[in-house]
Amino acid sequence: MAQKAAKTLAARNxxxxxxxxxxxxxxxxxxxxxxxxxxxxxxxxxxxxLYILLSAPQLVINWQFERNGRPLYARPGDLKKSGDDLEAKGLTEYMWDVTYWTYGCLALVALLGDWAWWFWLVIPIYSVWSLYTTFMGARQGFTQDAAGVPQPATSKRQAKLEKRGGQQVRYR
Known part of the structure; x- marks a missing residue:
């Protein structure tokens, strides 16, 4: 059962x-x-x-997935590299969103006409919104002390404990 996790990832990829x-x-x-x-x-x-410009990002993403996610075998059955996890969070997840949204836009354009390419604008709008919320969340995660140096924010539980006098050790 050597490399069971790698073999499972390779099969899933x-x-x-x-x-x-x-x-x-x-x-x-x-x-x-x-x-x-x-x-x-x-x-x-x-x-x-329009087709070339707006479907090119999805084709490049698919090429990137193939390049990084496809498992490599030294010989049949001998796994050399399992590839990157294609179900990872973060950028990989965003790349899947672009891929699936492009599929939908292609279907709509094929059925309804060129005006349906406007639906593709959802992708950059979502990107800007995602960057904004990430930046604002990181910005709110830090507070500044008197010298203007960012300090990590305390949780509600920690703030209550500090208000009561902090954690105290009790001896029985």
Missing amino acids: TTILNRTALLTALFHGLFWFLRALLFRSSFTRKSII
Whole structure:
């Protein structure tokens, strides 16, 4: 059972990456099929440029996932590297949000027309909001002393204990 966690992560990453590759091919194929064959009149140079500009971040993210998350094997069954965790919090989670939102935008644009690219604006708006809330949360997490030096804020429990005179050791 050597490297059980690494093997589990490698299997999970392989499943996730295979599913992502299939979904990417499906949504981009749906877009090209509907725009090129069924809605030929709305298939213009402008729509191709919008497609390239607004789907490129998702394609770059998928390439990054493949590069960092795909497990490497020295030979079949001999795991060399399990890859990065594709279910990690933080930036990876945001990258999945961009990927799934782009899938939705591609489907809407394929069905409704170029005006649906406006839905893609949710991604940068969400980024700005996320950065703002993170910055403000970090800023509120620190208070300043008399010299203007940031000090970590105390919890409510700790503030109550200090108000009562701090923690005291009782001997029986």
